[in-house]
Amino acid sequence: MKPKNSASQKWISETELFVSFAPSMLTPNLRRKIHEANAEIPGSPEICLGADSVLFRWRLEHEPGAWRQWSGQSVGLSSACREILHQWIEAFEAIEADVARGESAPAGFKPSQEPPEHAIKQLSAAYPDAAAWDLGRLASINDLTPEEVIRRHLATTYVVAFEGFVDGFAYLEPLPGSPTIKAPRHESPRPKVPAGAVALGGPYCGVYPTTGPGGWNIIGTIKGAGNGSKDGSVADDWYPSWQPGCLVQFCEGLP
Amino acid sequence: MNQLPGNRPGGASSSTKSAHILGGKVIKKPASMIGLQQGQMAWDPFADAILRQILRATTSAPASDLFECTLKGPVLTFHDSMWVALGGAEGSLSWPLWEALAFSPGETLDLSVIKKSCRIYLMLAYREKEYPGKNTLAAWRLKPESRLRANKSHVLEILTPESDGEITPGTNHEPQELRHNFIMSPASDRRGMRLSRASGDGNSLGDNQHGGAEIAPEPLSYGCIQLPPSGQPIIMGPASPKTGGYLRIGKVARPSLRHLAWLLPGDPVTFATTTRRSSIEQMISLEEALARDIVPC
Numbered sequence: 001m002k003p004k005n006s007a008s009q010k011w012i013s014e015t016e017l018f019v020s021f022a023p024s025m026l027t028p029n030l031r032r033k034i035h036e037a038n039a040e041i042p043g044s045p046e047i048c049l050g051a052d053s054v055l056f057r058w059r060l061e062h063e064p065g066a067w068r069q070w071s072g073q074s075v076g077l078s079s080a081c082r083e084i085l086h087q088w089i090e091a092f093e094a095i096e097a098d099v100a101r102g103e104s105a106p107a108g109f110k111p112s113q114e115p116p117e118h119a120i121k122q123l124s125a126a127y128p129d130a131a132a133w134d135l136g137r138l139a140s141i142n143d144l145t146p147e148e149v150i151r152r153h154l155a156t157t158y159v160v161a162f163e164g165f166v167d168g169f170a171y172l173e174p175l176p177g178s179p180t181i182k183a184p185r186h187e188s189p190r191p192k193v194p195a196g197a198v199a200l201g202g203p204y205c206g207v208y209p210t211t212g213p214g215g216w217n218i219i220g221t222i223k224g225a226g227n228g229s230k231d232g233s234v235a236d237d238w239y240p241s242w243q244p245g246c247l248v249q250f251c252e253g254l255p
Numbered sequence: 256m257n258q259l260p261g262n263r264p265g266g267a268s269s270s271t272k273s274a275h276i277l278g279g280k281v282i283k284k285p286a287s288m289i290g291l292q293q294g295q296m297a298w299d300p301f302a303d304a305i306l307r308q309i310l311r312a313t314t315s316a317p318a319s320d321l322f323e324c325t326l327k328g329p330v331l332t333f334h335d336s337m338w339v340a341l342g343g344a345e346g347s348l349s350w351p352l353w354e355a356l357a358f359s360p361g362e363t364l365d366l367s368v369i370k371k372s373c374r375i376y377l378m379l380a381y382r383e384k385e386y387p388g389k390n391t392l393a394a395w396r397l398k399p400e401s402r403l404r405a406n407k408s409h410v411l412e413i414l415t416p417e418s419d420g421e422i423t424p425g426t427n428h429e430p431q432e433l434r435h436n437f438i439m440s441p442a443s444d445r446r447g448m449r450l451s452r453a454s455g456d457g458n459s460l461g462d463n464q465h466g467g468a469e470i471a472p473e474p475l476s477y478g479c480i481q482l483p484p485s486g487q488p489i490i491m492g493p494a495s496p497k498t499g500g501y502l503r504i505g506k507v508a509r510p511s512l513r514h515l516a517w518l519l520p521g522d523p524v525t526f527a528t529t530t531r532r533s534s535i536e537q538m539i540s541l542e543e544a545l546a547r548d549i550v551p552c
Contacts, residue, residue, distance in 0.1 A: 011531055012414070012479075012506055013414060013476070013478065013506045013508075013509065013531070014508070014509045014531055014534050014535050014538065015509075016476060016506075018473075018474070023471070048474035048475075048476070048497050048498070049474065049498075050471065050472050050473040050474045050498050051471035051472045051473070051498075052471050053471075053473050053474060054474070055473075055474030055476065057476060062300075062303065062304035062307060062308075062542075062545075064542065064545075064546050065542070066542065067535060067538040067539045067541075067542050068539050068542070070535065071535045071536075071539065074535075164472055164474075164496075164497050164498035165472070165496045165497060165498050165499070166496055166497065171472060184469065185469055185483070185484075185500060185501065186483070187483060187484045187485040188449075188483045188484075188485035188487055189447075189483060189489070189501070191442045191444070191449075201500065202469050202500055204472075212446060212496075213446050213447060213496070215483065215500075215501065
């Protein structure tokens with residue numbers, strides 16, 4: 001695959017460059033490199049990673065002339081980003097090819113075909129009617145009983161795909177071969193979802209770490225949620241430290 | 256003591272919480288103050304820039320703090336000598352905006368004229384004893400005729416592709432989805448400003464050509480416009496989620512964030528298009544006005 005055909009980038013605002021990758025091209029190695037190496041990109045932009053995309057955001061100070069200076073810079077920054085990303089993509093592809101030929105991977109590099117090495121993290125959750133706002137909806141969409149929806153969810157091993165949405169939130173992706181549950185997002189997101197809510201959205205599962213808006217289907221609650229700090233966030237003592245590649249399973253416990 | 260209209264000693268609201276400012280208890284946060292965000296005026300970046308410059312010119316004090324409040328008529332009690340700059344508020348107010356005001360310990364700033372929820376920007380700095388104009392009400396101010404003053408507008412500019420194809424504003428840029436007249440919904444908050452169709456402008460539900468579309472979660476930022484299947488757009492606020500999987504159809508242009516900052520539930524909203532280049536030119540023009548329009552009293 002030619003890297004230059006695999007990613008496209010566009011300015012989506014005055015100071016934000018959006019880079020879209022072909023599905024599955026944004027490997028954990030490349031994600032980590034982009035996340036950690038923003039200083040290697042001219043202007044050290046803030047970086048936000050999506051599933052198959054990255055947003056580079058340059059923050060301009062309120063200093064005289066900052067915008068005039070920016071207007072002359074941004075074309076060059078776009079080119080520089082394109083070059084740097086292509087270099088990284090090519091470098092990682094070369095390493096993957098070397099590893100496939102039997103060579104050892106360099107330190108810090110994890111071949112994408114290698115299975116996750118982390119121990120499975122067990123999250124204790126409860127699925128009472130009062131907390132399972134959308135269980136009936138999912139049961140209806142999937143033509144299953146609510147019990148079967150929960151059974152499938154509990155039988156699924158998830159892998160932490162990436163962090164996003166809000167601080168403390170991780171997109172959990174079912175491992176291949178897991179039982180499927182169709183979970184289309186709501187027509188309109190709810191303004192307020194409680195902290196600790198276990199939810200399914202599209203192909204993902206997630207736990208809302210704080211009270212806030214959300215368009216996913218709520219099926220349960222993490223054990224101990226609601227006893228968190230004053231700002232509505234969940235207590236640190238059970239707040240998982242998400243690491244991409246980490247495996248997660250939910251087990252049923254009392255709320 | 257300043258005889259500001261509306262200023263009176265004591266008289267703080269009986270229902271208050273402490274707000275820690277500049278390392279000490281400077282004001283109390285009345286219950287009627289709905290939100291008090293410290294550190295950055297995220298809603299209105301230009302209010303931030305203007306007030307910083309006013310207080311920098313007035314005090315040269317490095318210690319200063321910014322507050323972005325959503326409130327309903329609180330009374331603020333000051334426990335230290337402070338310079339305060341107010342960056343606007345909704346309604347007819349009796350104190351000068353966009354000027355540095357001097358407050359002494361025990362003085363209060365009475366905002367009780369405000370009856371409905373609105374946003375206001377305060378910037379505070381310790382008063383320096385040696386400041387020559389300490390008995391002067393205001394030292395530096397924004398020129399009254401300056402166009403940097405927040406002029407409320409219900410028209411938000413959104414970015415559209417430029418002819419050279421340099422930008423594409425959204426995953427699926429669908430400006431026709433934003434051609435309607437909208438109303439700011441009461442469900443709006445710092446995370447997202449929800450719009451509903453104005454009455455007589457069609458039924459939003461089921462009228463969306465992209466109903467049901469979901470995408471892989473994409474990065475979001477302040478001003479991004481999402482279109483959920485309901486057809487009711489959501490403009491991301493300054494505390495918006497970092498990623499989201501609803502269709503992203505555009506982005507409010509940077510100069511229009513000023514107007515977005517002042518919209519309240521029930522306000523009408525329409526969209527107009529602009530280009531990235533034009534938007535940057537507007538920002539250059541605004542920053543030049545910022546350097547020019549803050550003057551000594």
